[in-house]
Amino acid sequence: MELAASAVANARQVKLVIFDVDGVFTDGGIYIGAEGELYKAFNAKDGLGVTLAQRAGLETAIITGRTSPQVAFRARELHIDHVLQGQMDKRAAYQQLKRELQLADEQIAYLGDDLIDLPVMVQVGFTAAPADASPEVRRLAQAVSVHPGGHGAVREILEFILKVQGKWEPLLTQYYRAETAPEAADLAQ
Numbered sequence: 001m002e003l004a005a006s007a008v009a010n011a012r013q014v015k016l017v018i019f020d021v022d023g024v025f026t027d028g029g030i031y032i033g034a035e036g037e038l039y040k041a042f043n044a045k046d047g048l049g050v051t052l053a054q055r056a057g058l059e060t061a062i063i064t065g066r067t068s069p070q071v072a073f074r075a076r077e078l079h080i081d082h083v084l085q086g087q088m089d090k091r092a093a094y095q096q097l098k099r100e101l102q103l104a105d106e107q108i109a110y111l112g113d114d115l116i117d118l119p120v121m122v123q124v125g126f127t128a129a130p131a132d133a134s135p136e137v138r139r140l141a142q143a144v145s146v147h148p149g150g151h152g153a154v155r156e157i158l159e160f161i162l163k164v165q166g167k168w169e170p171l172l173t174q175y176y177r178a179e180t181a182p183e184a185a186d187l188a189q
Contacts, residue, residue, distance in 0.1 A: 002144040010126040015107040021064040023113035027150035049155035056167040091119040
């Protein structure tokens, strides 16, 4: 992962992680069936990363420009309570979410991949992007994953945040002890 000098200090302050969807949770492809039905591919490792972040006490949210039932379904699966779809003005959606959760910019992380994400990225305390994000987004990101969108970038960024906050090892030890291992049903992936 590529890290800016400020990445570790800023990631330590994160309490809320906001995700874009297309190009972050997915590979950015829009798959359309013969009848016009829409398909999106989500990565199970990214899903487990979200679940682990929530178990560690981080809030999670989605702000996306598109609206789709697939995103709503995946967000419910992952217990992401704050889902703002159809937000072409992501800055306004961000301000609404920040007020609702009573957080400061420094306590918020944003994972984006394209130009529409820049208005939020210039405000938050910690910025991240998948490897295949636009050059402008990668330049602004404090952490750039080695993985492209939809292929583990979300998981890598969340692991980084959890590690610098000292929350990763306690989560990991659950999996080594049979008596405390999470049930498969508890880990919405």
